[in-house]
Amino acid sequence: MAKNKVKIEVKDLNLWYGDKHALHGLNIELYKNKITALIGPSGCGKSTFLRCLNRMNDLITSVRVEGEVVIDGKNIYDKDVDEVSVRKRIGMVFQQPNPFPKSIYENVAYAPLKHGIVKKGSSCDELVEQSLRSAGIWNEVKDILKEPGTGLSGGQQQRLCIARTIAVKPDVILMDEPTSALDPISTEKIEALMLELKKEYTIITVTHNMQQAARIADMTAFFHLGDLIEYDETEKIFINPAQKKTEDYITGRFG
Secondary structure (H helix, E strand, O other): OOOOOEEEEEEEEEEEOOOOEEEEEEEEEOOOOEEEEEEOOOOOOOOHHHHHOHHHHHHHHEEEEEEEEOOOOOOOOOOOHHHHHHHHHHHEEEOOOOHHHHHOOHHHHHHHHHHOOOOOOOHHHHHHHHHHOOOHHHHHOOOOOOHHHHHHHHHHHHHHHHHHHHHHHOOEEEEEEEOOOOOOHHHHHHHHHHHHOOOOOEEEOOOOOOHHHHHOOEEEEEOOEEEEEEEEHHHHHOOOOHHHHHHHHHHOOOO
């Protein structure tokens, strides 16, 4: 694995919801320009872990986090780090497509304008087009940019949300079961898109779908009850896992 560049290094990460110890001393290195899939049964800590990577858990009052999440050499939990800037660098795509109640154009332009990445006018138009092209949806929406994003189909809405995420030029894209609410054709489009996007971004995705992890992920991490049980190249996890618990989960004996 030496040839892969580490993008995110997680060191001894613990998380509590009130008194409940939800993540137990996690250590993991996530690689640049790779897709890492987080798998495991419901409630095992995958989404909680994912939200630690962009400090989304800070929004929950009962949460306490200890340990480090080092991205490009800087711990995002250091006191001098502003969580809003963290969320700009580390984009997030959710399970349910959640376009803003605005036009397709404004969905993509809103954050770049707000963060001062572009000004209104042709540079903004270019960024919107480029982001929609990167998300594989430009041809479907180029003639209806003024129409509401909420009027699109579920799969289109999810690609619009991906366009919105990449418009602020993040380093990392987190995806929390991005296809679980979508039909098979939309799922296939999103998977193809993820494989394309990893050329430019580091992608970490939570999935319940084993076949999806096997199809698209370079690396796979198996979580169980707040522990990281096993982490390796996807092929090894699926064909020759080191831990019996991993094998039992993958072969459907539990979960």
